[in-house]
Amino acid sequence: MAVKIRLARRGRKKLARFDVVIADARAPRDGRFIEKIGTYNPLTVPASIELDDEKAFKWLMNGAQPSETVKAMLSYRGVMLRKHLQIGVIKGALTQEEADRRLAEWKQAKEAKIQAKRERVVDTRKAQAQARKEAESKIREARAEAIRKKAEAAAAVPAEPAPAEGEVSAPEATTDTQG
Secondary structure (H helix, E strand, O other): OOEEEEEEEEOOOOOOEEEEEEEEOOOOOOOOOOEEEEEEEOOOOOOEEEEOHHHHHHHHHOOOEEOHHHHHHHHHHOHHHHHHHHHHHHHOOOOHHHHHHHHHHHHHHHHHHHHHHHHHHHHHHHHHHHHHHHHHHHHHHHHHHHHHHHHHHHHHOOOOOOOOOOOOOHHHHOOOOOO
């Protein structure tokens, strides 16, 4: 039986979430699986990956083949590097302590990189919000200036003088003869 580590789709239309599952290669995508080892949400920035690294590592060492997407996620989390280092330990190329040290260094650097990306995203959003507020204030000021100019123009035009008390204006002087 060929065992795969792959994604099973969950969630509604246009709001996909995925479960990372261990399944028989012949089973349907969203069908029966052996074990669920995590979740993946591609809609967040950066995409959120919740994965049991120990179970994934165990299944990889037992021969499970990851799909391309899952392989990228496992690489992102350091599970593929751990497998690579463990194979080196098995072959005698390096010691277990050396492998653990290399993995810890890599994970520390990766976490710093992820945190920097999160901060960059937050800063970008703040800058966009500030730019939007500035653009809105410019528009508001332009509208206020236009209203002020219109009011000044209306005040500058002298109103027609009102007729004196004994005089009748031309339209009122005509009498209606029909009636």
